[in-house]
Amino acid sequence: MKRLPEGLGPVITLDRRLSRPLHRQVYDGYRQAILDGRLRPGQRLPSTRTLARDLAVSRIPVITAFEQLTAEGYVDSRVGAGSFVSASLPDAAPAPRGKPPPKARPGPRHVPPSHLVSASEPWLDLRGPFRVSHPALDEFPADLWARLVARHARRMSPRHMMYGDPMGLPALREALAAHLGTVRSVACTAEQIMIVTGSQQALALSAQSLLVPGDPVWLEEPGYGGALDALTLAGARVVPVPVDREGLDVGAGIERAAEAKAAYVTPSHQYPLGVIMSAARRLQLLDWARRQGAWLFEDDYDSEYRYDGQPLASLYGMDDDERVLYVGTFSKVLFPALRVGYLVIPRDLVARFRRFRGAMDISTAPLHQAVLAEFISEGHFARHLRRMRGIYAERRRVLEDAIHREIGDGAEIVGDHAGMHVVLKLPKKARDREIAVRAAKRGISAIPLSSCYNGRRGEPGLILGYGSTHLAEIPSAVRRLAALLSD
């Protein structure tokens, strides 16, 4: 029979000064732990030898206590397998529970109100077709990835088990420097790249490293809730700046807060509207940042996916003054649970960011970094990207066709042919939050556009993701959505 590992015991304290014998104290401690639910039915107990050693007593009181617990039905002892908490307990043992509530009224507890974007909105419980930010996970080369993970896990030596470098694994940073230079015109060295735990951490780290509480920061409106949360966590005063057909309206930003210390932008594919920031606006933004001494947080979250023409150059590539912090992620191009992203840092800030990262969480786990470095350098990443571009382009085409056919003039598709979502603008009077809740009840996922506005009242619309929606389900899902819109 396979030997199970020994169990762990609850904390009990023995006091030799008490008149109560030691075996009784062990018995009481274990019985109470069982009745409290700290030890659960079926849970394995430590051996009497181990427990005697841990409690610094001879085995005799421990054996006596366990015999008593067994006789009373609290513990089952199986020869050769050890002792377990009985699956059927004598006293009506309460269900396992946490700490009991305090007997006296608790004193004041200083928990400030949360200003973070609520994760409990009904439409964020993403299910069914059109989930936003979900890539086609069933198209991911999972077997290949598993082989690479196994290979790297086997190679792990004690050196790999130590704290990682806050900047990340050199092999991955080298691979990324080459990739970004070629496809995103981000000319940087590996020394400037920090591997982060998703772009969310890149934004939080940039805000915490470069801002002090109360600093005004421009945020695109409508915009990305994750950026709003990261800035809010750093205590920034968020200044919503409208987005029009050319991207962030720099003139409006200057009117609202010319003195801002930073701006968050998604120039390659604005989230959520999908517009591309024009060259004129980019130059205007860089000029403002230069004059003001402000930082630009460029979130290039899905620029790999453009379905007509070449991907556009980054804002980073146009910046001669090292004002731009460039953020990228593998959440869309590989899978979100990977939690790997990257941050390209201006050279004079690298040491500062390294220190802040060390204080935050030290580093991203090295194992997946090593796997990813090999995935890129062996050409799997480029191959996967090419394949996925074809798949998403087709899903987008079928979705747009279905929207034109089923919804027609009832909504307008906005944004460029890129990324993994479309925005449907609804008529001015439409109540997009109610529609999104009704859609969720019918198994369709949609984020209301108005929920992406932080300042003024938002325009109504629906954000529909098509990354994980199969071609075959798109037409019927759009038909159900059209029915909902005409209710």
Ligand SMILES: Cc1ncc(COP(=O)(O)O)c(C=O)c1O
């Ligand atoms: C605008 C934007 N940035 C970044 C991300 C990805 O964030 P992360 O890398 O933390 O998963 C998303 C994902 O939905 C996004 O929409």
